Amino acid sequence: MATTELHPAVQRAVDAANAGVTDDFLDSFTAEGAVDDWGRVFAGREAIRGWSDKEFIGKDVNLDVTAVRRSGDTETVSATVGGNGFNGPSDFAFTVAGDRISLMRITG
Template sequence: MNELDPQVERALDAANANDTDAFLAAFTDDGVVDDWGREFRGAEAIRGWSDNEFIGKQVVLRVSDVSKKGDDTTVTAEVGGNGFNGPSHFTFRVSGDRVSRMTIRA
């Protein structure tokens, strides 16, 4: 398993701590969450999505694998909490010291 970039680790740690402010701070100002094709750009949109579907559902991410391809880091995780439960892939793109994009797929 590859090492996590600190930027990605910061976002995952914030999600697992159910810390919305820290999760948002892990993203660039124009950061995007792509949740199965639905895109949420910027802190306000990401907060709305997270409150309803991610941290607001007390998400727990148990990472089982990390792979890198070019600029992308894909994290395979078992998702738990009070929302979606099951395996997912989270692909992160990093820009500088923060995440610019997180794409969620099965």
């Protein structure tokens, strides 16, 4: 289902990333949450922090959301990524568990 509104947990993660607030970004995840960055999986708060410090928020990431699609408990966000790392279009598939993210998978 296409929509322009993000799930509150996903919105918190995107807002935190754009504001450069790592702790708020991490708080968007479940305790067992993970990031899958093209097959490299970072599970748990400290692993996600390490990844983010080197490749996401630490690179001054900016996500300009261009589309949102939902299927079951997964919300796929298309965004134009800016910052001091990867720049360009990308997709992020967020699996939501209650009011938190259990998995953020970078898919495209």
